[in-house]
Amino acid sequence: MIVIEHLEINGRQYVRTYSDAGMLIHGGFPEADYEEAIEPAEYGRVYTETDIPIGGDDEISMEEAFDLMEGII
Numbered sequence: 001m002i003v004i005e006h007l008e009i010n011g012r013q014y015v016r017t018y019s020d021a022g023m024l025i026h027g028g029f030p031e032a033d034y035e036e037a038i039e040p041a042e043y044g045r046v047y048t049e050t051d052i053p054i055g056g057d058d059e060i061s062m063e064e065a066f067d068l069m070e071g072i073i
Contacts, residue, residue, distance in 0.1 A: 002049050013041040024052045
């Protein structure tokens with residue numbers, strides 16, 4: 001099942017999304033499979049749970065995801 005947690009970091013609202021079943025989640029930007037997503041709440045992104053266990057070959061690291069989100073890559 002998808003789990004959504006609301007966080008506040010340095011006065012800014014974030015949303016953490018992950019699977020409680022140990023599966024990758026799919027969605028986001030860029031659209032891909034992730035272990036978890038932590039992003040500003042105003043992005044309003046939606047994720048779905050996949051049937052791919054965490055540790056599969058199609059995921060990117062959180063560092064890569066943050067770099068993509070910040071426009072570094």
